[in-house]
Amino acid sequence: MALKVRKNHSPEPPEPCMLTHCMAVISGAWAANVIWSLRGGPRRFNELRGDIPPISAKVLSTRLSELEGRGVLSRNVQPTSPPSVEYALTDLGAELVPALQAIVDVGHRLKGRDHA
Known part of the structure; x- marks a missing residue:
């Protein structure tokens, strides 16, 4: 016997769905960790690789490029010798930090509930 499909009583998401849009901005492995690490400056x-030990250089490089392209972080070449690059929110x-918090x-x- 087939189960009857129940009506969803949740309010319809706004068009376009802002939750989906926001999650797309922070999507990708380690993206939230990169944002979290940059919250202090x-x-x-x-x-950043030291802040997120399991991340590979390739994944970090990809994530930094993606987050820069999405407007989440900036890439600033410093006039040092040799040149260095700093990433900042x-x-x-910065608006995403309270949501991540x-x-x-x-x-x-x-975690506390699981260990109780």
């Missing part, structure tokens, strides 16, 4: 590539990137807070509560 500009970081260089190797500093843009205003949009809320996710971290829920994660702590879930």
Whole structure:
């Protein structure tokens, strides 16, 4: 016997769906970690690799390029010898930090519940 499909009583998402749009901005492996690491200020590539030990150089490079393209972070070449590059959050990137903080807070509560 087939189950009856129930009506979804959740409100319809606005068009276009802002949740989907926002999640696309921070999508990709380690993207949220990169944003999280930059919340304290500009970081260089190797500093970010140290902040996120499991990330490979290739994935970090890809994620930095994607996040820059989405307007989440800026890439600034420093006039040093040899030249160095610093990455920093843009205003949009900074707006994402409280949302990521809320996710971290829920994660702590879930972890506490799982160990209880």
